Amino acid sequence: MGTNNLIFLENIEWFDETGKELVHRIPEEGSGEIKYGAQLTVRESQAGIFFYRGKAVGAFGPGRHTLKTANIPILTKIASLPWAGSSPLRAEVYLVNLKIFTNLKWGTRDPVAFKDDELGLIRLRAFGVFNLQIVQPALFINTMVGTKGMFSTVEIEEYLNRVIVSRFNDYMGETLDSVLNLPAKYDELSEGLTRRLVEDFSHFGIRMTHLYINSVTPPPEVQEAIDDRSRMGVFKDMEKLMQMKAAMAMEKASEAQGGSGAGMGMGTGLGLMMPAMFAQYFAGAKPGVKPTAPQSYQCPECHNPIGEDAKFCPQCGHQQLVFDQCSHCGKNLTPSAKFCSRCGQAAAEKPQPKHCPKCRTENLDDSLYCNQCGEKL
Secondary structure: OOOOOOOEEEEEOOOOOOOOEEEEEEOOOOOEEEEEEEEEEEOOOEEEEEEEOOEEEEEEOOEEEEOOOOOOOOHHHHHOOOOOOOOOEEEEEEEEEOOOEEEEEEEOOOOEEEEEOOOEEEEEEEEEEEEEEEOOHHHHHHHHHOOOOEEEHHHHHHHHHHHHHHHHHHHHHHHOOOHHHHHHOHHHHHHHHHHHHHHHHHOOOEEEEEEEEEEEEOOHHHHHHHHHHHHHHHHOOHHHHHHHHHHHHHHHHHHHOOOOHHHHHHHHHHHHHHHHHHHHHHHOOOOOOOOOOOOOEEOOOOOOEEOOOOOOOOOOOOOOOOOEEOOOOOOEEOOOOOEOOOOOOEOOOOOOOEEOOOOOOEEOOOOOEOOOOOOEO
């Protein structure tokens, strides 16, 4: 195969060694001296378009073709013209790559404005990949390639990227209310955007087979707001969220000073404090406030519920409700307690109550007379 104007082209074929060429023109410059009866070899993934005087006059599918009047009727008229020393077939052949070109990049060069229903006006960046295929070779050559010797994906990718971004901006504004709902809509957005781009691509004889959205990213300050919103979904309380952020800030401060003695001491202290702080968050308690578990004390006389600090039963007035206190931490102890529930210290032995010998009523240990029948104890 030759590409020089002074050499007759007898065997025309093309191999795409780069994997990125969409169209290859033979010859790459000017009109070729194509010999009458030359052989044209078209591969399985290619299509051959024969051009004469700037017009497509023949199309060839996969196989080996002989360029004669049987294939191109206009050659009958060309061959009948007088010529001296040069071929009458001054023409060009465009070999078009029909394979699907994958992993072409698209994305926003600059952030685009998006009106979010919850976050207000924000700017977004979007990135993804798409695949394309030439489905109308002659139309593609006439509208995109022109007279160029080679046309690759690099030359078309930038233009198609701008088309995709433009349609993406419109489609996002019409279908998405908030970026907070974006994670569940990637497939839906990809499919809808592909359908919208079908007509744009068809004007050039190409088809977008697939389009994928890899990421849609807001600015850092908006990402921080989204993170705060997600934490709110866990804690359900702004106060607890602020406590969480304060704890995270202290942890970062301790890591930043981890090399110094003071920093190591701070890190150790925070390490001991963190489990308790987070336990308070998840238990629904404020830092520094002891969780109060409901008590279930009962009056031994009437069995009605009473408070932990009650001295007398509010229902029957029973006096045997005075609790001993732990000598270590001062917590009230139930009458049957052997150990303090707060500090674990053993409870001191309690004086035995006095029972009336007559009516068997239980009295305080320092009572002299029965508070039920008046009998001397």
